[in-house]
Amino acid sequence: MHADPAGVLTGTHFLDGDHACCEGCLAAGARFASGYPITPSTEVVERFASRIPTVGGTFIQMEDELAASICLQGAVWGGAKAFTVTSGPGFSLMMEHIGYAAMTETPCVFVNVQRGGPSTGLPTLPAQADMMQARWGSHGDYGIIAICPNSPQECFDLTLKAFNLSEQYRVPVMVMMDEVVGHMTEKVVIPPAGKIEVTPRKHTKKSPADYKPYQCNGDGSLVPEMAHAGEGYKFHVTGLTHDERGYPNMTPAVQDKLVKRLRDKIDNAPDLVLYEGEHLDDADVVVVSYGITSRVAQRAIDEARAQGLKVGKLRLIIAWPFPTKLIRELAPKVKAFVVPELNLGQMVLEVERAARGAAKTIHVPHAGGSVHRPEDIVKAIVEANQ
Amino acid sequence: MSSVATNPVLPFLRTDRMPTIWCPGCGIGTTVNCFSRALLDSKVDLKNLAIVSGIGCTGRVAGYVNLDSFHTTHGRAIPFATGLKLANPKLNVVVYSGDGDLSAIGGNHLIHAARRNVDIKVICVNNLIYAMTGGQTAPTTPGHVITSTHPYGTFDPTFNLPHLVEAAGAVYVARWTTFHVRQIARSMAEVFKKPGFCFIEILSPCPTLYQRRNKMGDGLDTMKFYKEHSKIKNGASTSEIGLTKAGEIIVGKFVDRDRPDYINAAREQFVESLGERYVDECAAVECAAECCGEDY
Numbered sequence: 001m002h003a004d005p006a007g008v009l010t011g012t013h014f015l016d017g018d019h020a021c022c023e024g025c026l027a028a029g030a031r032f033a034s035g036y037p038i039t040p041s042t043e044v045v046e047r048f049a050s051r052i053p054t055v056g057g058t059f060i061q062m063e064d065e066l067a068a069s070i071c072l073q074g075a076v077w078g079g080a081k082a083f084t085v086t087s088g089p090g091f092s093l094m095m096e097h098i099g100y101a102a103m104t105e106t107p108c109v110f111v112n113v114q115r116g117g118p119s120t121g122l123p124t125l126p127a128q129a130d131m132m133q134a135r136w137g138s139h140g141d142y143g144i145i146a147i148c149p150n151s152p153q154e155c156f157d158l159t160l161k162a163f164n165l166s167e168q169y170r171v172p173v174m175v176m177m178d179e180v181v182g183h184m185t186e187k188v189v190i191p192p193a194g195k196i197e198v199t200p201r202k203h204t205k206k207s208p209a210d211y212k213p214y215q216c217n218g219d220g221s222l223v224p225e226m227a228h229a230g231e232g233y234k235f236h237v238t239g240l241t242h243d244e245r246g247y248p249n250m251t252p253a254v255q256d257k258l259v260k261r262l263r264d265k266i267d268n269a270p271d272l273v274l275y276e277g278e279h280l281d282d283a284d285v286v287v288v289s290y291g292i293t294s295r296v297a298q299r300a301i302d303e304a305r306a307q308g309l310k311v312g313k314l315r316l317i318i319a320w321p322f323p324t325k326l327i328r329e330l331a332p333k334v335k336a337f338v339v340p341e342l343n344l345g346q347m348v349l350e351v352e353r354a355a356r357g358a359a360k361t362i363h364v365p366h367a368g369g370s371v372h373r374p375e376d377i378v379k380a381i382v383e384a385n386q
Numbered sequence: 387m388s389s390v391a392t393n394p395v396l397p398f399l400r401t402d403r404m405p406t407i408w409c410p411g412c413g414i415g416t417t418v419n420c421f422s423r424a425l426l427d428s429k430v431d432l433k434n435l436a437i438v439s440g441i442g443c444t445g446r447v448a449g450y451v452n453l454d455s456f457h458t459t460h461g462r463a464i465p466f467a468t469g470l471k472l473a474n475p476k477l478n479v480v481v482y483s484g485d486g487d488l489s490a491i492g493g494n495h496l497i498h499a500a501r502r503n504v505d506i507k508v509i510c511v512n513n514l515i516y517a518m519t520g521g522q523t524a525p526t527t528p529g530h531v532i533t534s535t536h537p538y539g540t541f542d543p544t545f546n547l548p549h550l551v552e553a554a555g556a557v558y559v560a561r562w563t564t565f566h567v568r569q570i571a572r573s574m575a576e577v578f579k580k581p582g583f584c585f586i587e588i589l590s591p592c593p594t595l596y597q598r599r600n601k602m603g604d605g606l607d608t609m610k611f612y613k614e615h616s617k618i619k620n621g622a623s624t625s626e627i628g629l630t631k632a633g634e635i636i637v638g639k640f641v642d643r644d645r646p647d648y649i650n651a652a653r654e655q656f657v658e659s660l661g662e663r664y665v666d667e668c669a670a671v672e673c674a675a676e677c678c679g680e681d682y
Contacts, residue, residue, distance in 0.1 A: 071468050
C-alpha cells in the first residue's frame with residue numbers, strides 16, 4: 001500500500017538530515033511522536049510539532065526520555081505509528097523501553113542522532129559511539145534492527161524503511177544518524193505518495209475468540225499478528241516472560257521458546273542484509289564503514305585506487321543484524337578489512353568476529369568531535385595491503 | 387438440583403489465571419472486586435476500556451481483569467497510558483498501580499500527567515510499603531514504621547498523595563481504605579465519567595510485610611484498624627490529611643473540579659493559531675486503519 005498523500009512533502013527540497021528524517025516519519029504514516037529535547041536530535045520533532053497539526057496526529061513533549069520512550073508504545077497499541085528521537089545520553093535512558101518494545105513486539109522507531117560521549121560528552125559534535133548500545137543496551141536476549149543513513153536523502157529514505165521494517169517484524173528499529181548527518185543540508189527528493197510503499201501493520205483478521213496475541217500463524221513466520229486496544233480482543237501485554245496468550249509464565253521452557261523467537265525473527269532474517277558494495281569481487285582490502293564515516297571512506301578509497309591499490313567498499317546500511325555471512329564469505333578472499341568509525345572500537349569487533357581470523361582487521365579509531373581525515377584511512381589501507 | 391448463582395463480577399476477570407499471586411489478607415483483590423462492581427454499576431463500555439499497570443503487587447491487576455490490559459515497566463504506567471489515550475481518544479484509560487510505582491519511580495510522570503490533565507483515571511493501591519520486593523520503605527511509609535531498609539524505624543518524611551496530585555492539577559481526588567468497599571466502587575464509577583486526570587488512593591493492608599513487621603496483626607486486624615481510625619470528610623483540605631502510623635485516616639472525596647483536559651486544550655490552541663488549517667480528526671486510529679488497508 002502507499003503513503004497517505006497528506007503526509008508526503010513531494011518535491012525537491014534543500015533539507016538537513018534531521019528535517020528529512022521527520023519527513024520520512026510523516027511519509028511512513030507516523031502520526032504520533034513523544035519526545036524529550038536533546039541536541040543534536042531535537043530538530044526532528046521540532047519539525048514534526050510544526051507539521052503535525054496540519055496533517056492530523058499528535059506530538060507530545062514528555063517530562064523525560066523514560067516517559068517519551070514508553071508513551072510512544074502506548075500510542076502504538078492505541079493504533080498509531082509512532083516514534084521518538086534522542087541522542088546518546090537520552091538513548092541510555094530509553095534502554096529499558098527498547099527492551100520492553102522488543103519483548104512486547106511493539107513496532108516503533110527510535111531515531112538516535114549520535115554525539116560524542118561518554119556521559120554528556122560532545123552535545124554538538126558527531127560520534128558513532130552508540131552502536132553497541134543500540135544492539136546490547138537493554139538486558140536480556142533480543143534482536144533489533146539498526147539502520148545507518150549517510151545523507152539527508154537517506155535520512156528520508158531509510159527512516160521510511162525503518163518504519164516499514166518495524167511493522168514487518170514488530171520490532172523497535174533504530175535510525176542511527178550522527179550529528180553531521182543530522183545537521184548537513186543537501187538536496188532531498190521526496191516522491192509522490194503513490195510511489196512510496198508503506199508496509200501495513202500485521203493486524204490480525206482473527207475473531208477475538210480465536211486470537212492469541214503471541215501465537216505465530218504456523219506459516220513459518222516468526223512474527224505474530226497484532227490487535228489494538230478498543231477492538232474487542234481483550235488481550236494482555238506484559239514485559240514478563242509470557243506464553244502465546246500473553247499470560248506471564250516463568251518456566252524455563254517458555255522463556256527459551258520466547259526469547260529464541262525474539263532473537264531469531266531478526267538475526268536470522270535473510271532480507272535484513274542491506275549494504276552498498278563496490279569492487280568486492282577482486283579487492284585485496286575492503287573498507288567497512290557506515291554513516292557519515294562512509295563518505296570520508298569513499299574519498300580514501302578513491303585515493304587508494306588512484307594509487308593502484310585494489311580496494312573495495314562495503315558500507316553497512318543495516319548495521320544490526322550484522323551481516324556476518326557476508327563478511328565470512330569475503331574474509332578468505334581479502335588480505336584485510338579496514339574499519340574506520342567514530343568511536344574507539346565497536347563495529348570493528350563484529351567484523352573481527354565474523355572474519356574468524358581469515359583476514360586481518362585494522363581499525364581506524366576516532367574518539368568523535370569531527371570526522372576522520374581521509375589520509376588516516378588511506379594510510380590504514382596501504383598498511384593493510386602489505 | 388438447584389442452580390448455583392454465578393458471581394456477577396466473574397465476566398470481568400480472567401478466571402483462567404486464578405488464583406492470584408496476592409497474599410492472604412492483602413487488599414488488592416478487594417479493590418479489584420470494587421473495580422468490577424464499578425464496571426457493572428456504571429455500565430461503562432468494556433470494549434473501549436483499557437487498563438495499564440506498572441510493576442509490583444498492584445501492577446499485576448492488569449493481568450487479572452478481562453480487558454485490553456497492559457503490564458508495563460516500573461513506574462511508567464502513566465506515560466504509557468498517556469500515549470494510549472492520545473492516540474485513541476475514544477478509549478477510557480485506567481491506570482491501576484501501587485504507591486511505590488506511581489509516586490516513587492513514577493512520581494515525575496504522576497505530577498506531569500496531573501499538570502497536563504491527561505484524561506486518565508489513576509487508581510493507586512497504597513499499602514504504605516514496597517511489597518513485592520520484600521517490604522522496603524516507600525515514599526508513602528509513615529514515620530516510625532519498621533521496614534526492611536529502615537529496621538530501626540523510618541524517618542523519611544511521608545508523601546501525602548492527594549495533596550500532591552491536587553497541587554499538580556488533578557480534577558478529581560479521593561481516598562478510601564479497603565474497608566470502604568461501596569465508596570470505592572462509587573468513586574471508580576464516578577471517575578469513568580469524569581473527564582480529566584482523576585486520582586483515587588486506596589489504603590490497603592500488606593499483612594505479610596507491613597503489618598507483621600510492625601506487630602499490627604493480620605488482614606482482619608487491619609480492617610478493624612481502618613474501621614476505627616477512618617473518618618469520612620468529603621471536601622477536606624488535602625493539606626491536612628497526611629498519614630501517620632497509628633493516627634486518624636481522613637477519607638472521602640476531596641477534589642471534584644473542572645478544567646480543560648490535555649486533548650481539548652491542545653485543540654483550542656491549534657484552532658486559535660491555525661484556524662481551518664488544523665486537521666483535528668486524523669488521529670492515529672484512522673491513520674492506522676488506512677495503513678492496515680481494507681481488512682483493518
